Amino acid sequence: MHSTWASYINEKVSGASAVVNEVEAGDQSITVDPTHLKAVCEALKNGEHEFNVLQVVSGVDYPEEQIIEVNYILASFTKNTELILKVRLPRGDENNLPKVDSVVSVWKAANFQERETYDMLGVEFVGHPDFRRILCPEDWTGFPLRKDYVVQEKYLDMVVNPVHKMNIGEREFGAKHTHIKGASTSVKNYTVEAPATSEDTSLN
Amino acid sequence: MIKMEKTSFDQEKLKTELLTINMGPQHPATHGVLRVEIKTDSEIVAEATPYLGYLHRCMEKHTEHLDYRGVIPFCDRMDYLAAMNAELGWVLTVEKMLGTEVPERAQTLRIMIAELQRIASHLMFFGTYAIDLGAFSPFLYAFQDREFILRLFEELSGARLLYNYIWLGGVWNDINDEQLSRLENWLPELEENIKKYHALVGENKIFIGRTANVSIVSKEMAFDYGATGPVLRGSGVDWDLRKKRPYAGYEKYDFDVIKGEGLKGTLGDCWDRYYVRMMEMHESIKIIKQCLAGIEEGPVMGKVSKIVKPPKGEIYLRTECPRGELGYHLVSDGTKNPYRVKVKSSCFTHTSMLPDMAPGLMIADFVAAIGSIDIVLGEVDR
Numbered sequence: 001m002h003s004t005w006a007s008y009i010n011e012k013v014s015g016a017s018a019v020v021n022e023v024e025a026g027d028q029s030i031t032v033d034p035t036h037l038k039a040v041c042e043a044l045k046n047g048e049h050e051f052n053v054l055q056v057v058s059g060v061d062y063p064e065e066q067i068i069e070v071n072y073i074l075a076s077f078t079k080n081t082e083l084i085l086k087v088r089l090p091r092g093d094e095n096n097l098p099k100v101d102s103v104v105s106v107w108k109a110a111n112f113q114e115r116e117t118y119d120m121l122g123v124e125f126v127g128h129p130d131f132r133r134i135l136c137p138e139d140w141t142g143f144p145l146r147k148d149y150v151v152q153e154k155y156l157d158m159v160v161n162p163v164h165k166m167n168i169g170e171r172e173f174g175a176k177h178t179h180i181k182g183a184s185t186s187v188k189n190y191t192v193e194a195p196a197t198s199e200d201t202s203l204n
Numbered sequence: 205m206i207k208m209e210k211t212s213f214d215q216e217k218l219k220t221e222l223l224t225i226n227m228g229p230q231h232p233a234t235h236g237v238l239r240v241e242i243k244t245d246s247e248i249v250a251e252a253t254p255y256l257g258y259l260h261r262c263m264e265k266h267t268e269h270l271d272y273r274g275v276i277p278f279c280d281r282m283d284y285l286a287a288m289n290a291e292l293g294w295v296l297t298v299e300k301m302l303g304t305e306v307p308e309r310a311q312t313l314r315i316m317i318a319e320l321q322r323i324a325s326h327l328m329f330f331g332t333y334a335i336d337l338g339a340f341s342p343f344l345y346a347f348q349d350r351e352f353i354l355r356l357f358e359e360l361s362g363a364r365l366l367y368n369y370i371w372l373g374g375v376w377n378d379i380n381d382e383q384l385s386r387l388e389n390w391l392p393e394l395e396e397n398i399k400k401y402h403a404l405v406g407e408n409k410i411f412i413g414r415t416a417n418v419s420i421v422s423k424e425m426a427f428d429y430g431a432t433g434p435v436l437r438g439s440g441v442d443w444d445l446r447k448k449r450p451y452a453g454y455e456k457y458d459f460d461v462i463k464g465e466g467l468k469g470t471l472g473d474c475w476d477r478y479y480v481r482m483m484e485m486h487e488s489i490k491i492i493k494q495c496l497a498g499i500e501e502g503p504v505m506g507k508v509s510k511i512v513k514p515p516k517g518e519i520y521l522r523t524e525c526p527r528g529e530l531g532y533h534l535v536s537d538g539t540k541n542p543y544r545v546k547v548k549s550s551c552f553t554h555t556s557m558l559p560d561m562a563p564g565l566m567i568a569d570f571v572a573a574i575g576s577i578d579i580v581l582g583e584v585d586r
Contacts, residue, residue, distance in 0.1 A: 025301055026519035026536075053430045055522070058533045058546035073520050073533060073548070077427065077441070080448055084520060084533075109430035112556040120264070135257040135585060144265050145544075 002028045005049060005083060012043040029084035037087055038101040044074060045106055051076045051083060057113035059121035061146045066091045068098050070123055089123065102128040120145040222250055229258050233336050233571040236581030240558065249570050252562035254555050259585040267545040272298050272512040273372060280366040282547065283583040285328050286526045288321035291370040293523040296451055297532040298372055300521060301514035309502040310374035311453045316495040319488040324353040325526035326481045329578045333478065334405055336575040337414050342405050349397055352390055356383060373508035388496050395489055402482050415478060416469030419561045419573035429557045432550050433528025435577055438464040438477035445524040457494050459487040474576035513540050527551055527578055551583040
C-alpha cells in the first residue's frame with residue numbers, strides 16, 4: 001500500500017522524492033521533500049487516494065541528528081486508510097526556526113494542529129493565517145517538547161517549579177536522568193539540592 | 205404649538221461597531237476553563253475566537269520521563285469523564301507494539317467497561333446540555349443512572365473518576381458474579397430511563413426550538429476540520445471505528461451505527477448531535493448485554509514482562525471514545541521511556557470548529573453550539 005502511495009506522489013509531484021520508511025515494528029511511513037509538501041498534500045487529498053481528513057500534526061525532535069521531524073497523519077474516511085507523511089527539517093536555532101509550508105488551505109484542521117506544533121516544537125509554518133502560540137501563554141519562552149528545553153526560572157515574577165513544591169522522588173529522578181547524551185534535559189531544575197529538613201517543615 | 209426641530213445628527217454618519225465580550229474562562233456554559241472572545245453585533249455573534257491552554261499540563265512532556273505503565277494514569281486525566289476509554293486507547297497502542305496477547309475474559313471485560321463508560325459520559329452530556337439550555341432537572345435524573353456505573357467502577361478499581369484500571373496485558377481486577385448479575389438486572393431499568401429522558405427532553409417543544417436548525421455542521425465542513433465521533437455522525441456520515449476498523453475485539457459484537465437524519469430540522473444541527481448520543485446509549489446497552497452473555501471464566505491478566513521495552517519504531521492507533529476518535533502517535537526508541545507521545549484529541553479538533561460554527565448565531569444559541577460538540581477541556585489542553 002505504502003509503495004503505491006509513494007510512487008503516486010512521485011508521479012504527481014516532480015521532485016517530491018517520496019521514500020517509504022520500512023520499520024521492524026509498528027506502522028510504515030512516507031518521507032517527502034519539505035519544499036513540495038503542499039503540492040503533495042493537495043495531490044493526496046484531491047487525487048484518487050482521497051485522503052480527506054488530516055488527523056493530527058505531530059512533531060518529533062531528534063537533537064542528535066539536528067533534525068525536527070513533522071508527521072502529518074492523514075486518513076481517508078472513504079477508502080478507510082491511514083498514512084503517516086513525514087518531512088524532516090533542519091533543527092536551526094532560536095533566531096532561525098525550521099520552516100515549512102502551511103497546509104491550512106488544504107485542510108482547515110491544520111490550523112490548530114500547526115499552531116500547537118509551533119507552540120511545542122518551534123516549527124514555523126509559512127502562510128498560516130493566524131500564527132501564534134495556542135496552549136502556552138503568548139509571552140512564554142522556549143519550546144517545551146524540544147528535548148533540550150529548560151524550564152524558565154521565572155515567569156511574570158512567579159517562580160516556576162519552586163524547590164519546596166517538588167518531592168524527593170522527582171529530584172532523584174532528575175539527578176539520574178540522562179535521556180539524551182550531550183543535551184541538557186528538561187529536568188535540569190530538579191537537580192537542585194534538597195532543602196534542610198527544618199526548612200521543609202516551615203514550608204508545610 | 206410645539207415646533208419640532210430637525211434632529212441634529214445625520215443617520216448615515218452614525219457609527220456602529222462590534223462589541224467584544226469575553227466568555228469564560230470561568231463560565232458555566234464553557235464546560236471548564238475555555239475562554240471564547242466573541243464579537244457581537246447586538247445579540248448576534250459575528251466572530252468567535254477560542255483561547256485554550258488554561259488547563260495545559262503538558263502531558264506529552266511528562267510521558268518522556270515515565271515508563272509505559274506510568275503513562276496510564278496520565279491518560280485518565282485528559283478526558284476525565286471518559287477515563288476508561290482513554291486508558292484503553294493507550295494500552296492497545298503499547299500492546300500492539302509489543303505483540304501482547306490479552307486473555308479472553310479481560311477482552312470482554314474491557315469492552316464492557318468501555319461501553320459503560322460511554323453511557324456514563326453521554327449521560328453527563330445529556331445532563332449538562334439540558335442545563336446549558338436552561339432545564340435543570342434532567343441533570344439530576346442523569347446523575348442517578350451515572351451513579352450506578354461509578355459505584356460499579358469504584359468497586360472494581362477503587363476510584364470513581366480516574367481509575368488506572370485497564371493495564372498492559374489485561375485489567376487490574378476481576379469482576380465477580382454478584383456484580384455481573386447486579387449489572388444485568390439494572391440494564392432494563394437503564395434502557396427504560398433513557399427512553400424516558402429522550403421523551404422528556406429530546407421531544408420537548410422548547411428543546412427542539414432551541415436546538416433544531418442551530419449551528420449546522422455540513423458533511424464537508426466536518427471532514428475539512430477532521431471532526432469525528434458523534435459530531436461527524438450527526439452530520440449524517442456513517443463512520444464508527446468500532447465497525448470500520450475494529451479494535452480490542454469489537455468485531456465480535458453486533459450493534460448499529462447511529463447517524464443523524466435531520467429529523468427535527470436540517471441535517472447536522474445541534475439536535476442531530478444530541479440525538480446520536482442518546483441513541484448510541486441503546487447500542488452500548490446492546491453490546492453490554494452481549495458481553496454479559498458471552499463472558500467466560502479465566503484469568504484477567506496476560507503475561508507482560510516487568511520492564512516494558514517496545515521495539516524501535518512508531519505507531520498511530522485511534523479508538524472510538526465517547527467524544528470522538530482519540531489517537532496515540534507513539535515513537536519508541538527501544539528504551540523503557542517513550543521517546544514521543546502525541547495525543548490526537550477529538551475535543552481539540554472540535555474546538556477548532558467554533559470560529560466557523562459561531563457567525564450568525566445568537567449568544568444563547570452559541571452556548572447551545574458549544575454544548576452540542578461536548579468538549580472536555582482536560583482533553584483539549586492535555
